[in-house]
Amino acid sequence: MSRKPANKPNTRVQHPEISKLTIWRRLFTLLLLFVAISSAGATPAADTGRPKRIRYVFLFIGDGMGPAQVSLAESLMPDGKSLAMTSFPVLGTALTHSANRLITDSGAGGTALATGFKTTNGTISMAANRLDTLRTIAEMARSKGMKTGIVTSVGIDNATPACFYAHNPDRDNYYDIAVQMASSRFDYFGGGYAEGDFPGKRARSTGFRGPIPGIMEKAGYRIARTLEELRSIHPGTPAWAYAPYDRKAAMDFEMDRSSSEMDLAAFTREGIRLLDNPAGFFMMVEGGKIDWACHSNDATAAARDVQAFDTAIREAIAFWKRHPSETLIIVTADHECGGLxxxxxxxxxxxxxxxxxxxxxxxxxxxxxxxxxxxxxxxxxxxxxxxxxxxxxxxxxxxxxxxxxxxxxxxxxxxxxxxxxxxxxxxxxxxxxxxxxxxxWTTNAHTMLPVQVFAMGAGSAEFGGIYDNTAIARKIMKLARIGSAGK
Ligand SMILES: [Zn+2]
The missing domain is CATH 1.10.60.40 (Diphtheria Toxin Repressor; domain 2)
Incomplete structure (x- = not known):
């Protein structure tokens, strides 16, 4: 603790010899210093000055990843290593309630993160009335000429990824959501398969137009089922890549994955390669199976999937090293799951x-x-x-x-x-x-526990403090100058 001397007299003296010219010289030196600092680029520490337009935005969503899931995964890291996300310089806290429930689902949680608006549980990027469409940050980025990519370890038409490219009053309309991948004209989809293409889900749609892969190919997408196929696709070619999938179209849990199967990091790394361009890109990566592990109260599977998610985050950090003053990385969750x-x-x-x-x-x-x-x-x-x-x-x-x-x-x-x-x-x-x-564990479902927001790179200082989950999308819109909520 420091103590100020009591009643210290004011020792500052105005020197009469400082001429007006000296003052101008000092002001000019300060101006030069300011310009030099601004153009030096970002450091790993949080940016405190007003950032320039952010060209590259990564939004990582650990589905169901509350603070305890992060700490547990950290405690299981090999050789005392740390997670990359916990080394980020800025930490915020986001509240996750939806428009109609204290406990959100991934539909309302994803909508808040994608559009900056609260909606009702089960709704995919539409207003709480389930009639009005809400524009997403990915759609805004695309309309500004940026490339867009969506990656997830669960089905690509599951609620969280869907909230960035689709609009539907019901998250269970998988087929209708999956066909919106093609109409979105986004540049890259990676990870799980489309659950909407399964017979039971196709039958639910009143507008069946054929298998999803065919619709995607007709819209100009190249489909990759292996890492080799994905690597053969050139940047600028729209692509949909998926791994071997389970009966719910999801990738295997990280702890069950065979070494020949692509992991979340591979989908992220290849996505960055395809999206990288001077106009910039927006990329959302979801660790979707963290949530599924928590629904079945499987702590080990949850921790291993948090670690796989963190390995994918390292790919974004490697990219940030090449573009430090224009890259923002946000890592958060849509809600906690399991009451871990x-x-x-x-x-x-x-x-x-x-x-x-x-x-x-x-x-x-x-x-x-x-x-x-x-x-x-x-x-x-x-x-x-x-x-x-x-x-x-x-x-x-x-x-x-x-x-x-x-x-x-x-x-x-x-x-x-x-x-x-x-x-x-x-x-x-x-x-x-x-x-x-x-x-x-207190439940096999979600909880209302607030979630962490880890931020690094350009503009990251904006993400400190406690705020609503809708603020994350709004901050990204402002920093990347892609629009404002609802417009
Ligand atoms: Zn869930």
């Missing part, structure tokens, strides 16, 4: 996230295996417990006492195994490992 708590009474004032490293497959993958066991009927409870030891480290006898299953837990697993729903067994196994690690 880091600490429980059983563990007291300690937590053992390292125990999660024993989990080798996602809870969803275990549920798929349990479903197969049920189908062929050849796997006994004893054999299932063997698999639990291999994939989760939990066993009736284990070298690490933290992983030894107690009699009551074995009873719980036995009951879950005889349940008809395979998810029950996978859920029970995952819950036990989470409890042992000191991790709790």
């Amino acid at each position: 708590a880091l600490g429980n009474l059983a563990n007291g004032y300690t937590i053992k996230p390292e125990l999660l490293k024993n989990q080798r497959i996602s809870s969803q993958r275990l549920a798929e295996k349990a479903a197969a066991w049920k189908q062929n009927g050849t796997v006994s409870y004893r054999m299932a417990l063997d698999s639990v030891r291999v994939w989760y480290g939990l066993a009736a006898a284990a070298p690490d006492t933290s992983l030894v299953l107690k009699p009551d837990e074995l009873t719980r697993l036995g009951t879950a195994f005889s349940d008809q729903k395979p998810d029950t067994f996978a859920g029970a196994v995952t819950r036990i490992l989470n409890e042992r690690a000191g991790i709790g």
